[in-house]
Amino acid sequence: MTDAADGVEVQLATADDRCFLGQMLEEAAGWDPQRPRLTPAQVLADPQLAHYVHGWGRPEDLGVIAEVGGRPVGAVWIRRFPADDPGYGFVAEDVPELSIAVLAGWRGRGVGSRLLETVAAAAASRGVGAISLSVETTNPARALYASHGFREVSRAAGALTMLRDVGA
Numbered sequence: 001m002t003d004a005a006d007g008v009e010v011q012l013a014t015a016d017d018r019c020f021l022g023q024m025l026e027e028a029a030g031w032d033p034q035r036p037r038l039t040p041a042q043v044l045a046d047p048q049l050a051h052y053v054h055g056w057g058r059p060e061d062l063g064v065i066a067e068v069g070g071r072p073v074g075a076v077w078i079r080r081f082p083a084d085d086p087g088y089g090f091v092a093e094d095v096p097e098l099s100i101a102v103l104a105g106w107r108g109r110g111v112g113s114r115l116l117e118t119v120a121a122a123a124a125s126r127g128v129g130a131i132s133l134s135v136e137t138t139n140p141a142r143a144l145y146a147s148h149g150f151r152e153v154s155r156a157a158g159a160l161t162m163l164r165d166v167g168a
């Protein structure tokens with residue numbers, strides 16, 4: 001699956017993208033420039049973060065990579081979690097949770113929007129009914145999610161859980 005508009009191509013992530021997803025997880029966890037940045041080792045040592053990418057490539061994992069000139073510039077991915085090991089945006093075991101980040105130099109150019117719509121369509125085609133996410137109330141990404149159909153379903157400890165229906 002490719003989309004070459006604006007020089008950005010999007011394609012499904014594979015197990016080979018595990019390393020880049022780890023890098024994007026670090027970007028997502030470190031979205032707030034006012035806070036000390038976690039190192040890659042710290043991200044992977046935190047079970048509540050590491051489980052977003054650990055063992056990437058399971059049959060139900062679904063991700064999309066945005067590339068420019070063959071180099072990855074952003075990624076979105078969804079993953080299901082069991083109730084006894086939930087993600088921050090857990091809603092139900094059959095509702096995968098979304099993570100997203102774009103490299104700093106590529107933000108604000110529509111890459112994130114492209115990724116969100118691509119993963120929603122790919123998820124729907126696999127029979128996924130809804131996607132959830134967690135976003136801190138102060139993160140400007142919150143407005144982006146709202147403009148792509150995610151609605152708030154709960155709020156706790158400075159973060160929102162949002163949900164978007166993607167099924168038929």
Ligand SMILES: CC(C)(COP(=O)(O)OP(=O)(O)OC[C@H]1O[C@@H](n2cnc3c(N)ncnc32)[C@H](O)[C@@H]1OP(=O)(O)O)[C@@H](O)C(=O)NCCC(=O)NCCS
Nearest residue numbers: 028031101102107108109110111112113135140141143144
């Ligand atoms: C959130 C993110 C993935 C959006 O990707 P993007 O390519 O910048 O998104 P788009 O260009 O399609 O849309 C831009 C919108 O995203 C939001 N946004 C969030 N953070 C932004 C940033 N650092 N720069 C620009 N836009 C940002 C704004 O609402 C913006 O809307 P506006 O143009 O009306 O102000 C990207 O900004 C990013 O990686 N941020 C840091 C990591 C992060 O916060 N991840 C989500 C954690 S829940």
